[in-house]
Each structure stands twice: as C-alpha cells, then as structure tokens.
Amino acid sequence: MGLETMPVSKLHAESSYDPADFPVPTGREEEWRFTPLSRLKGLHNGTAAPTGNVVVEVDAAPEVTVETVGRDDSRIGAAYVPSDRVSAQAYASFEKATVITVPREVVASRPTVINVRGLGEGAGHGATYGHIVVRVEPMAQAVLVLDHTGGAVYADNVEFAVGEGATLKVVSLQDWADGAVHVSHHHAQLGKDATFRSFVVTLGGDLVRLSPSVSYTAPGGDADLTGLYFVDAGQHLEHRLWVDHGVPNCRSNVTYKGALQGDGAHAVWIGDVIIRAEAEGTDTYELNRNLLLTDGARADSVPNLEILTGEVAGAGHASASGRLDDEHIFYLQARGIPYDEARRLVVHGFFAQLLEKIEVEEIRERVLSAVEAELAR
Amino acid sequence: MTLTDRPELEGLGNYKFGWADSDVAGAAARRGLSEEVVRNISQLKNEPEWMLDLRLKGLRLFGKKPMPTWGSDLSGIDFDNIKYFVRSTEKQAASWDELPADIKNTYDKLGIPDAEKQRLIAGVAAQYESEVVYHKIREDLEEKGVIFVDTDTGLREHEDIFKEYFGSVIPVGDNKFASLNTAVWSGGSFIYVPPNVNVEIPLQAYFRINTENMGQFERTLIIVDENSYVHYVEGCTAPIYSSDSLHSAVVEIIVKKNARCRYTTIQNWSNNVYNLVTKRAVAYEGATMEWIDGNIGSKVTMKYPAVYLMGEHAKGETLSVAFAGEGQHQDAGAKMVHLAPKTSSTIVSKSVARGGGRTSYRGLVQIEEGAAGSASTVKCDALLVDQISRSDTYPYVDVREDDVSMGHEATVSKVSEDQLFYLMSRGLNEDEAMAMIVRGFVEPIARELPMEYALELNRLIELQMEGAVG
Numbered sequence: 001m002g003l004e005t006m007p008v009s010k011l012h013a014e015s016s017y018d019p020a021d022f023p024v025p026t027g028r029e030e031e032w033r034f035t036p037l038s039r040l041k042g043l044h045n046g047t048a049a050p051t052g053n054v055v056v057e058v059d060a061a062p063e064v065t066v067e068t069v070g071r072d073d074s075r076i077g078a079a080y081v082p083s084d085r086v087s088a089q090a091y092a093s094f095e096k097a098t099v100i101t102v103p104r105e106v107v108a109s110r111p112t113v114i115n116v117r118g119l120g121e122g123a124g125h126g127a128t129y130g131h132i133v134v135r136v137e138p139m140a141q142a143v144l145v146l147d148h149t150g151g152a153v154y155a156d157n158v159e160f161a162v163g164e165g166a167t168l169k170v171v172s173l174q175d176w177a178d179g180a181v182h183v184s185h186h187h188a189q190l191g192k193d194a195t196f197r198s199f200v201v202t203l204g205g206d207l208v209r210l211s212p213s214v215s216y217t218a219p220g221g222d223a224d225l226t227g228l229y230f231v232d233a234g235q236h237l238e239h240r241l242w243v244d245h246g247v248p249n250c251r252s253n254v255t256y257k258g259a260l261q262g263d264g265a266h267a268v269w270i271g272d273v274i275i276r277a278e279a280e281g282t283d284t285y286e287l288n289r290n291l292l293l294t295d296g297a298r299a300d301s302v303p304n305l306e307i308l309t310g311e312v313a314g315a316g317h318a319s320a321s322g323r324l325d326d327e328h329i330f331y332l333q334a335r336g337i338p339y340d341e342a343r344r345l346v347v348h349g350f351f352a353q354l355l356e357k358i359e360v361e362e363i364r365e366r367v368l369s370a371v372e373a374e375l376a377r
Numbered sequence: 378m379t380l381t382d383r384p385e386l387e388g389l390g391n392y393k394f395g396w397a398d399s400d401v402a403g404a405a406a407r408r409g410l411s412e413e414v415v416r417n418i419s420q421l422k423n424e425p426e427w428m429l430d431l432r433l434k435g436l437r438l439f440g441k442k443p444m445p446t447w448g449s450d451l452s453g454i455d456f457d458n459i460k461y462f463v464r465s466t467e468k469q470a471a472s473w474d475e476l477p478a479d480i481k482n483t484y485d486k487l488g489i490p491d492a493e494k495q496r497l498i499a500g501v502a503a504q505y506e507s508e509v510v511y512h513k514i515r516e517d518l519e520e521k522g523v524i525f526v527d528t529d530t531g532l533r534e535h536e537d538i539f540k541e542y543f544g545s546v547i548p549v550g551d552n553k554f555a556s557l558n559t560a561v562w563s564g565g566s567f568i569y570v571p572p573n574v575n576v577e578i579p580l581q582a583y584f585r586i587n588t589e590n591m592g593q594f595e596r597t598l599i600i601v602d603e604n605s606y607v608h609y610v611e612g613c614t615a616p617i618y619s620s621d622s623l624h625s626a627v628v629e630i631i632v633k634k635n636a637r638c639r640y641t642t643i644q645n646w647s648n649n650v651y652n653l654v655t656k657r658a659v660a661y662e663g664a665t666m667e668w669i670d671g672n673i674g675s676k677v678t679m680k681y682p683a684v685y686l687m688g689e690h691a692k693g694e695t696l697s698v699a700f701a702g703e704g705q706h707q708d709a710g711a712k713m714v715h716l717a718p719k720t721s722s723t724i725v726s727k728s729v730a731r732g733g734g735r736t737s738y739r740g741l742v743q744i745e746e747g748a749a750g751s752a753s754t755v756k757c758d759a760l761l762v763d764q765i766s767r768s769d770t771y772p773y774v775d776v777r778e779d780d781v782s783m784g785h786e787a788t789v790s791k792v793s794e795d796q797l798f799y800l801m802s803r804g805l806n807e808d809e810a811m812a813m814i815v816r817g818f819v820e821p822i823a824r825e826l827p828m829e830y831a832l833e834l835n836r837l838i839e840l841q842m843e844g845a846v847g
Binding site: 010030277280290292293294295296297298299300301302303304305306307308309310311312314315316317318319320321322323 | 447759761762763764765766767768769770771772773774775776777778779780781782783784785786787788789790791
C-alpha cells in the first residue's frame with residue numbers, strides 16, 4: 001500500500017540548520033513559486049555578502065533581560081529549526097544574536113520594543129543576517145514590539161519560546177523604506193497552556209516574505225495570528241503561515257487581511273495547517289481577505305488544511321478576494337459622502353476589527369495613520 | 378475505539394461489481410508500451426496518417442514528462458506491466474443479444490440493458506476493455522442530427538468535425554497522462570449536438586475493465602452547438618484483482634454560445650484501479666458547463682474537471698462528492714479559469730473519509746486580467762467519521778483583476794454525537810443513523826443526479842457506511 005510509504009505530509013517536510021541541505025530555489029518549487037527570486041538580492045543562492053548594516057536596539061521593560069550573545073549560545077536554535085533555504089542561510093550567517101528573557105512569573109510592566117533599523121539606502125549595500133530569541137518563562141507575561149524600518153537586505157529568524165502558562169503578545173511591524181528586501185521566519189513554540197498573540201503589519205519594502213509558524217509541545221496552547229498588509233504598486237508582500245498541531249487540545253486562529261492598490265501590487269498569503277493524528281480536540285480556523293482597490297493588482301491566497309484525525313473540535317478556513325463593494329460605496333454616497341471619503345470609510349471598516357486587537361496604543365495609531373496615508377496616495 | 382479492532386467489520390467494502398469474466402482476449406494481450414504498440418493500435422483501427430503522427434507525438438511527450446510529484450502516491454504504477462490495448466470482440470453489436478455471452482451478462486448484472494428498455498436514457502454506449510462493444514441512440518435524436526457514437530467511429534465517419542476539435546481543449550502535451558492517453562487512446566464517446574436541439578434524456582456510457590493490469594484509455598469528445606443542451610452520464614466498474622489496473626481518460630467538451638452541457642460521472646472502479654483522468658470543457662458566450670462528479674471507487678483518483686470560461690456570461694459549475702474507505706485516496710477537485718468578463722463559477726465539494734481512507738480537495742480558481750465582473754465561490758465540506766481517516770483541503774486562488782468577487786470556504790467536521798443520539802432515540806441503529814447523516818450531508822449533490830444514479834449513490838453510501846461507526 002503506497003499510502004504508508006509517503007511522508008505523512010508534504011507540507012514543511014524538511015528542516016535543517018545547514019543551507020546546503022536545501023537546494024538553491026529555482027522558482028518552480030511549491031514554496032518559492034510566488035516569490036520573485038531575482039528581487040531577493042542573492043539571499044536565496046548564497047551570493048548575498050554579509051556587508052550590510054542593520055542595527056538592533058532594544059528598549060526593554062525593566063523586568064526583562066536583554067543579552068547580545070555569540071553563535072555558540074545554547075539557547076539559539078532551541079525552539080526552531082530553519083525550514084527553507086533563506087532561513088537556513090540566515091541561521092548560518094548571523095554574527096550576534098539578541099536574547100530577550102522574561103523571567104518566571106514576571107509580568108512586564110510595559111512593552112519591550114526591538115528596533116531593527118536598516119542604515120542602507122533602499123536595498124543598501126550587501127545583506128545582513130539576524131537572529132532574535134525571545135524566551136518567556138513559565139507563568140510570565142509580556143508584550144513585545146518588533147519594529148523594522150530603514151533600508152536593508154535583511155534575512156533573519158525570530159524564535160519565541162513561550163513557557164507553561166505564559167503569555168506573549170507580539171506586534172511585528174514591517175515598515176521598511178522603498179526598495180528594502182526582508183525575508184524572515186517567526187516561530188513560536190508553545191508550552192502547556194501557553195498563550196501567544198501575534199499581530200503582523202506589513203506596509204513597506206520592495207519585497208517582504210514573512211513566515212510566521214506555531215508549534216505546540218503540550219496540550220492547552222492557544223495561538224492567535226493576526227495580520228494586516230497594504231500593498232502598493234510594484235510591491236511584493238508575502239505571508240506564509242504554518243500551524244502544526246501535534247498535541248491534543250490546542251487552539252489556533254489565523255486572520256489576515258490585506259488591501260492592494262497600483263500596478264504590480266502582489267500579495268501572497270499561504271495558510272498551512274496540519275492536524276496530526278495525535279492532535280485530538282484541536283480547534284483551528286484560518287481566514288484571509290484581500291481587497292483589490294485598483295486594476296493591475298494581484299492576490300494569491302492559498303489555505304491548505306490537512307487533517308489526520310476525526311476527533312477535531314473544529315477545523316476550517318475561508319479565503320476571499322474582491323473589490324470594494326459598490327453597494328457600500330453607493331450607500332455612503334447616497335448620504336452625501338464624497339467618493340474618496342466613502343472609499344476610505346469602507347477600507348477602515350475592513351481593517352477596523354483587526355486594528356482593535358493591537359495591544360499597544362501608539363502602534364495602533366501609527367498603523368491607522370499609515371493606512372490613512374496609503375489611501376491618500 | 379477504532380475501526381481496526383472490530384473484527385466483525387472485516388467484510389466491509391463489499392464491492393458489488395468485483396466479479397471477473399473469463400478473459401481470453403485479455404490473457405493474450407501484450408504488456409508494456411512501445412512505438413510498435415502505438416503503431417499497432419493505429420493500424421488495427423485503420424486510422425488516417427495525422428492521427429498516427431499525433432499518437433507518436435503523445436508517446437514521445439509521455440516519455441519526456443516527469444511524473445507529478447504532488448497529489449497522490451503514484452509510485453505503484455508499473456507502466457511496463459500494463460496491457461495497453463485489449464480487443465474483446467471483433468464487431469460492435471447493434472443489439473444486446475449479439476454480444477458474446479460473458480459481456481452481455483456483465484451489462485445485465487450492471488442493469489444497463491434494462492435501463493435502455495425502459496427508455497430512461499436516450500442513448501447507450503458500453504465500453505468493455507479498450508473498445509465500445511454496444512452502441513445505440515434513439516432514432517428521433519438521430520433524425521435531428523445528433524451524433525452519438527464511439528470515438529473510433531467518430532474519427533472514421535466524421536473526420537472533419539473530429540479533426541477540428543480533437544486535442545483543441547486538452548493538447549497532446551497538457552500533462553503526462555494526457556500524453557499517454559493521446560498515444561494509446563481507444564474507445565470513449567463522440568457526441569455532436571447540432572444547434573437548437575434539446576436532448577431531454579441523458580446519453581449514457583458505461584465503462585468496464587475486465588482484464589487484470591488493463592489500461593483503459595478512453596477518449597471522449599463532446600461538442601454542443603449553439604442553444605443546445607445535452608446531459609451525458611458515465612459509470613465505471615472493474616473486477617477486483619490483486620495487482621493494479623490503470624484508467625487514464627481524456628474528456629474534451631466544447632460548449633458553444635448559449636448552449637448547456639452537463640456531464641455526470643459515477644466512478645466506482647474497484648480498489649485496485651489507478652484513476653488518473655483529465656477532463657476539461659471550454660464554455661463560450663452565455664454557455665453553461667456543469668460537472669457532476671462522484672468518486673466512490675478506485676485505489677487512487679486524481680481528477681480535477683475544469684471549465685475554461687471563454688465568453689461573456691459563461692458559467693461553470695462543479696459538484697463533486699468523494700468517498701474514501703480503507704486504502705483509498707480520492708484526490709479530486711475542480712478547476713475554473715475565468716478568461717472573459719462577467720463569467721461565474723461555483724464549486725461545491727463534499728467528501729467523506731472513513732476506515733483510514735484519505736480525501737483531498739484540490740482546486741484552482743484563476744481569474745485572468747480582463748475577466749472583470751467575474752465571480753466565483755468555492756465551498757468544500759468534509760465529514761470524518763472516525764479517528765484514523767484523513768481529509769485535506771488544497772484550494773488555490775489566483776486573482777488578477779480587481780473587479781471580481783471570490784470566496785472560498787471549507788469546513789471539516791465529525792458526525793456529532795447529538796445527531797446520532799437523536800436518530801437512535803427514534804429507533805434507528807447506529808449504522809442506519811450514520812448512513813442517514815451522511816446521505817443528508819451529500820444530499821445537495823445527490824439531488825442533481827438522474828434518479829437511478831441518485832438511488833445508486835444512496836445505496837453505495839449505505840454499503841460504504843455499513844459498520845462504519847467506531
């Protein structure tokens with residue numbers, strides 16, 4: 001019987017710390033076929049020299065410890081093994097890693113902000129590889145902001161290890177300058193009854209490919225992954241979600257929404273979920289919505305779901321792409337609101353539900369005004 | 378408790394069509410594929426030169442194209458062990474009585490002559506091994522100019538229409554199995570419905586594999602001219618053998634302006650058949666193409682009926698239902714390509730996996746630039762009835778136009794205890810209750826089938842679900 005000889009799933013079957021274990025992508029592979037490889041500045045084929053300049057500065061809550069460590073630190077790579085070529089390249093190439101620890105039972109009094117700033121012009125000169133480890137020890141709670149700005153060619157991996165009963169809320173902003181290239185993996189490993197909230201906002205850069213993933217080490221883990229993106233002419237913004245339910249009674253919810261405007265605006269959203277045979281009682285749902293505001297924009301949306309047990313609490317996904325609803329606009333116009341204003345209101349409505357979820361007030365304001373600025377273009 | 382520790386369930390999967398006839402023609406047939414085999418088929422059929430050239434091109438492309446690495450595991454197919462052409466009778470029969478006794482018995486057992494007698498169908502084609510052995514169309518339809526013949530006869534008698542459309546929807550190099558089919562195709566149906574003809578009762582074809590390690594490669598070509606309607610129904614069965622057979626058909630359909638075509642398949646191959654089929658239709662302005670696809674049998678099925686929406690207001694619809702039991706993988710879905718403005722498509726897929734089987738929905742909706750005002754909805758629901766079965770959903774959406782609406786939704790659920798309890802408290806036993814829930818689940822599709830097929834589907838569900846409660 002052939003069915004048993006195959007790997008259980010073809011989704012994310014490979015992982016290794018060594019880039020040599022992954023062939024150089026050609027663009028025909030399932031996981032690379034949407035990404036314009038020519039715009040990756042060599043991150044995918046080993047030709048990107050590590051001569052770029054990206055600074056990582058942490059403004060931490062007083063209860064939180066921040067360390068800059070060398071490659072040999074044992075906490076690096078403990079929660080995550082790279083799952084594609086660029087991720088492995090970043091893992092093999094970074095010099096210093098940032099390790100952030102929220103000690104056991106500590107509740108951080110304010111958000112910890114990690115500024116990742118590219119000092120290059122646009123794509124800058126050469127690439128930079130980075131690595132961040134965030135450890136939230138049992139019963140601790142913290143809010144974290146990852147703020148990416150400036151110009152760079154940047155590949156990095158971020159590991160979130162969320163301990164038993166701990167809570168971590170992360171906002172990751174990709175607000176790069178035009179021309180920047182960013183390929184990143186965010187992996188969260190959840191312990192027993194751990195809670196993880198991720199909010200991703202991707203606005204700037206020539207090409208951003210962000211792969212948030214979640215795995216569980218014990219029952220009771222709860223993950224919410226939320227995303228918002230606004231794609232302009234010529235931009236390629238790609239989000240590749242991967243939730244691996246391997247233990248019973250965990251929960252995940254993925255909600256990503258994006259708006260696209262302008263020629264060549266390209267959004268890619270991949271939402272992979274597997275519920276393994278052991279993961280009985282899993283509850284999962286994924287949703288992606290794309291709002292195409294003008295001609296010439298393209299949205300690819302692929303939710304994949306593999307379920308190996310019948311004992312699920314709930315499983316499903318939904319994806320929809322469409323233009324602004326004429327009826328909504330008409331309704332508002334009929335009440336004397338001009339077209340531009342009506343359009344703005346509808347887009348606001350589209351994102352409003354998500355924006356409410358952003359924990360940090362200043363960030364919410366910033367995202368709101370960024371969306372505002374995009375719409376005014 | 379899982380199914381695997383219930384010895385009383387071992388008799389499950391009692392496939393009703395698993396008998397085999399004595400097999401003289403099949404035993405003599407040679408195995409393996411070569412240029413000589415292809416030339417032989419073409420020569421036996423007295424084909425024109427252009428068809429032989431096309432077959433040889435198909436053979437070359439088949440050799441060159443890699444096996445698909447996505448989808449199901451196809452490593453069990455041994456192309457050298459397959460019999461590519463088996464002629465079961467020298468001459469096509471005009472009445473059931475003229476058929477060799479074995480073959481006639483087969484179709485009697487399947488109930489086909491009976492259905493014809495009762496005039497439930499407007500025409501019948503029965504394909505046994507590589508060729509169509511029986512063929513009949515109602516006289517009134519023939520008078521209106523409707524052509525319904527087997528594809529070999531189609532090529533002989535209507536070469537002009539044939540040549541114009543053959544390979545125009547699915548080119549010879551479309552995929553590895555379409556190339557293979559082009560190289561060794563034999564049998565299938567050729568249908569032409571002239572303008573303004575409404576074929577009220579379905580045309581029906583019945584495909585049967587009898588020989589072990591047989592490869593059946595039928596080729597169906599349907600042309601529905603302007604303002605016409607036709608409903609074509611096909612059913613498939615095969616005996617149970619210990620080694621595998623291959624069914625690799627190509628179906629091409631052209632639906633012209635304002636015409637409508639409905640194509641219904643109840644695929645019930647035995648669990649040792651690889652079913653790898655390419656089906657595609659083009660729908661022109663105002664035309665409607667409907668695929669109704671039931672996959673119950675086979676070891677592995679990979680089938681994604683497609684509609685290319687070429688003209689304004691063209692409409693495509695796929696209703697698909699799949700059952701996978703032990704050792705089965707149903708990798709089925711649909712493909713909708715919107716190439717013109719204001720086109721619409723709907724995909725509804727329902728699947729049930731049990732006993733360790735696997736169902737996968739794999740679909741593509743592509744809205745090309747210029748297809749403004751198009752709309753598509755995709756809905757897939759999967760029902761899991763035990764802990765050891767598997768259900769996957771791989772939808773793919775590609776939108777390149779802003780003025781469209783596109784939605785996809787999937788749910789996967791298990792049969793709820795409440796529903797079972799409710800039915801059992803009213804005196805049904807657990808199996809009956811389970812079967813009733815599953816019938817309710819697939820009802821939206823069953824009601825689209827011709828009556829006798831809906832009954833057949835219900836009966837198959839009952840067989841499939843018997844003792845399925847773990």
